[in-house]
Amino acid sequence: MAFDIEMIKGVYSRMAERVDAARKVVGKPLTLSEKILYNHLWDGNPTTAFTRGKDYVDFAPDRIACQDATAQMALLQFMQAGKSKVAVPTTVHCDHLIQAKDGAAADLRQANSVSSEVFNFLESVSNKYGIGFWKPGAGIIHQVVLENYAFPGGMMIGTDSHTVNAGGLGMVAIGVGGADAVDVMAGMAWELKFPKLIGVKLTGKLSGWTAPKDVILKVAEILTVKGGTGAIVEYFGPGATAMSCTGKGTICNMGAEIGATTSTFGYDESMERYLRSTERADVADAANKVKEYLTADPEVYANPEQYFDQVIEINLSELNPLLNGPFTPDLSTPAGKEMGEKAKANDWPIVVEWGLIGSCTNSSYEDLSRASSIAQQAIDKGVKMKAELGINPGSEQVRYTAERDGILEVFEKLDAKIFTNACGPCIGQWARYSDPKNAPKNSIVHSFNRNFAKRADGNPNTHAFVASPELTAAIAIAGRLDFNPMTDKLINEEGEEVMFDEPTGWELPPKGFEVKDNGYIEPEADGSHVQVIVDPKSERLQLLTPFTPIGDDIKGAKLLIKAFGKCTTDHISMAGPWLRFRGHLDNISNNCLIGAVNAYNQQTNFVKNQLTGEYGGVPDVQRQYKKEGIKTIVVGDHNYGEGSSREHAAMEPRHLGVAAVIVKSFARIHETNLKKQGMLGLTFANESDYDLIQEDDTFNFLDLNEFAPDKQLTLEVVHANGSKDVIKLNHTYNEAQIAWYKAGSALNLIAAENA
Numbered sequence: 001m002a003f004d005i006e007m008i009k010g011v012y013s014r015m016a017e018r019v020d021a022a023r024k025v026v027g028k029p030l031t032l033s034e035k036i037l038y039n040h041l042w043d044g045n046p047t048t049a050f051t052r053g054k055d056y057v058d059f060a061p062d063r064i065a066c067q068d069a070t071a072q073m074a075l076l077q078f079m080q081a082g083k084s085k086v087a088v089p090t091t092v093h094c095d096h097l098i099q100a101k102d103g104a105a106a107d108l109r110q111a112n113s114v115s116s117e118v119f120n121f122l123e124s125v126s127n128k129y130g131i132g133f134w135k136p137g138a139g140i141i142h143q144v145v146l147e148n149y150a151f152p153g154g155m156m157i158g159t160d161s162h163t164v165n166a167g168g169l170g171m172v173a174i175g176v177g178g179a180d181a182v183d184v185m186a187g188m189a190w191e192l193k194f195p196k197l198i199g200v201k202l203t204g205k206l207s208g209w210t211a212p213k214d215v216i217l218k219v220a221e222i223l224t225v226k227g228g229t230g231a232i233v234e235y236f237g238p239g240a241t242a243m244s245c246t247g248k249g250t251i252c253n254m255g256a257e258i259g260a261t262t263s264t265f266g267y268d269e270s271m272e273r274y275l276r277s278t279e280r281a282d283v284a285d286a287a288n289k290v291k292e293y294l295t296a297d298p299e300v301y302a303n304p305e306q307y308f309d310q311v312i313e314i315n316l317s318e319l320n321p322l323l324n325g326p327f328t329p330d331l332s333t334p335a336g337k338e339m340g341e342k343a344k345a346n347d348w349p350i351v352v353e354w355g356l357i358g359s360c361t362n363s364s365y366e367d368l369s370r371a372s373s374i375a376q377q378a379i380d381k382g383v384k385m386k387a388e389l390g391i392n393p394g395s396e397q398v399r400y401t402a403e404r405d406g407i408l409e410v411f412e413k414l415d416a417k418i419f420t421n422a423c424g425p426c427i428g429q430w431a432r433y434s435d436p437k438n439a440p441k442n443s444i445v446h447s448f449n450r451n452f453a454k455r456a457d458g459n460p461n462t463h464a465f466v467a468s469p470e471l472t473a474a475i476a477i478a479g480r481l482d483f484n485p486m487t488d489k490l491i492n493e494e495g496e497e498v499m500f501d502e503p504t505g506w507e508l509p510p511k512g513f514e515v516k517d518n519g520y521i522e523p524e525a526d527g528s529h530v531q532v533i534v535d536p537k538s539e540r541l542q543l544l545t546p547f548t549p550i551g552d553d554i555k556g557a558k559l560l561i562k563a564f565g566k567c568t569t570d571h572i573s574m575a576g577p578w579l580r581f582r583g584h585l586d587n588i589s590n591n592c593l594i595g596a597v598n599a600y601n602q603q604t605n606f607v608k609n610q611l612t613g614e615y616g617g618v619p620d621v622q623r624q625y626k627k628e629g630i631k632t633i634v635v636g637d638h639n640y641g642e643g644s645s646r647e648h649a650a651m652e653p654r655h656l657g658v659a660a661v662i663v664k665s666f667a668r669i670h671e672t673n674l675k676k677q678g679m680l681g682l683t684f685a686n687e688s689d690y691d692l693i694q695e696d697d698t699f700n701f702l703d704l705n706e707f708a709p710d711k712q713l714t715l716e717v718v719h720a721n722g723s724k725d726v727i728k729l730n731h732t733y734n735e736a737q738i739a740w741y742k743a744g745s746a747l748n749l750i751a752a753e754n755a
């Protein structure tokens with residue numbers, strides 16, 4: 001179940017037949033994304049031309065990857081499905097539950113002690129069901145996947161939004177909720193709305209201070225956090241082929257920040273070099289034999305407007321180093337003077353307190369080597385580091401190799417902290433403050449992908465800016481947000497003016513990758529004897545019981561919260577300290593929607609209890625409604641549930657008794673997660689009806705008994721003064737998804753079929 005060349009050869013051996021058939025059915029040349037999608041149809045040879053953005057299609061992914069935070073709930077669900085082994089190669093990666101504090105060795109020891117119950121659970125479930133297990137410290141899931149499992153032309157799903165990172169190696173890799181992963185682990189098809197296609201043509205060449213990160217920061221500026229929704233972004237052009245494989249991974253990784261289903265690149269020499277360097281020459285050889293199927297048909301890139309739904313062109317030669325933020329990854333500003341002016345106008349702190357290099361986005365060997373070239377210059381030129389610097393290498397293989405090659409030593413000479421090969425500050429696992437809520441206003445710069453409020457350190461006053469690793473290093477050394485390394489001078493310890501030269505680095509380690517213990521544990525061939533134990537008194541793990549169907553008679557439902565503005569999965573199910581309860585549904589439900597802003601008072605976790613007229617925390621108020629047997633609804637704004645794939649954001653409201661989430665628009669994964677959990681995820685047919693909803697409203701669904709695909713639902717909104725509004729709600733449920741709703745959840749249906 002580890003790396004499986006035979007499986008990859010199988011994918012390639014059917015490729016010609018299926019892609020040729022697809023070309024015939026579609027009636028025109030195919031993009032790379034279409035080739036991969038049509039080669040992974042659940043039903044085999046393509047016989048239908050699917051309508052992008054409309055048709056739901058069943059796929060058969062080649063692999064699954066789960067990280068420790070989401071794997072707990074995914075595997076708890078899989079255990080309910082009644083199977084003896086996972087149906088497709090699956091791996092679990094322990095990377096989210098390791099706090100960054102004192103440095104790698106101490107932090108890893110601490111994590112192994114604090115989270116041993118969870119790690120042991122994951123290891124034993126993996127062993128039992130034939131799942132490859134990457135233990136704590138082995139690395140960040142997406143870097144490990146890129147190094148070991150991703151392959152050109154493959155399709156994978158992962159229980160993490162940044163699964164899309166594997167597009168850097170020419171995959172269609174998609175982040176899903178645990179419930180979707182459970183379907184595929186259980187041998188079922190995986191359903192996806194056939195994505196739209198956005199082509200990004202990269203001309204010119206990156207040089208000097210610009211990095212692949214700047215490409216995606218620019219794309220985020222152009223498309224915004226919603227612009228990629230429902231689409232695969234396919235990169236091509238001379239600028240794409242000139243870029244390293246891990247650089248492509250960075251670009252695909254942050255496709256999650258524009259809401260894209262995934263992103264990908266055509267197979268090229270950079271991918272071949274990466275495959276050979278990571279000891280997968282057999283994959284490179286196999287890929288070379290089907291090369292023409294691992295990129296779009298030539299007509300597509302010659303005339304992209306004809307084949308993509310949208311085309312963007314970026315000239316890499318004209319691109320500048322960018323800083324995106326604060327609080328949203330699409331707010332883009334060129335480094336230097338312009339950033340200084342913006343910071344002044346918006347009262348963003350100019351002094352930068354921390355620079356952080358790492359996360360699945362930018363923790364490759366190349367990333368560390370380029371950032372270290374800047375750190376080395378600071379040492380050589382006698383410049384002292386003004387901010388603090390933290391590094392999370394992407395994998396033990398990257399760390400070991402970087403240590404061997406003296407890269408880590410350079411950072412250490414500048415007193416940087418080398419944290420564990422894990423997510424760390426990227427997911428709020430950062431012991432920066434003892435009391436983050438009351439911590440001071442400050443700025444940090446990092447090479448991560450997300451910068452929502454409180455994401456890194458729990459401090460709502462931390463202004464986090466996203467940049468390339470090399471720019472992060474330079475800004476950390478300068479200690480100023482408005483520093484432009486291309487034009488600005490620094491004063492060294494001798495009082496002299498010095499400037500940085502352009503960063504340099506290695507795409508791949510010149511002496512090859514090396515690692516002593518990569519942290520992988522192969523499962524037993526027959527794990528049927530393995531016992532998985534969950535202590536009923538455990539705070540962190542709880543076996544699941546099936547959800548009861550909500551039914552088609554929702555009357556007298558109360559408003560739990562009308563969320564104002566951005567409501568990401570972080571707002572719905574906060575990370576940070578709550579990560580420890582990811583395997584315990586009842587306990588983690590105490591964070592349900594506590595980050596969402598109440599539209600009526602602009603406060604978080606402070607909503608009206610219509611039963612008492614008093615205000616309280618969202619989970620407490622909701623538990624009272626549940627106790628009284630009263631259903632509730634949640635109302636939200638645009639792109640509700642953007643962010644991560646965590647199904648907890650759907651399971652918690654479901655567990656607590658919320659019946660429906662009604663919003664202006666959804667982020668794709670969250671919408672699917674609500675459906676999987678047997679809830680109603682609906683959108684206002686008329687967006688302005690959001691404004692009609694009042695704090696004391698009661699809701700009656702008038703025609704839920706006629707719930708059917710493509711048919712609007714009708715909601716009666718009864719206001720406190722007795723007046724009523726009747727509004728229309730849209731939905732995207734197909735027949736199968738309506739069956740999930742009726743069964744109480746998708747898992748209820750699977751279990752019934754396996755009974």
Ligand code: F3S
Nearest residue numbers: 162359360423426427
């Ligand atoms: Fe981990 Fe942050 Fe990536 S949480 S998986 S490093 S987005």
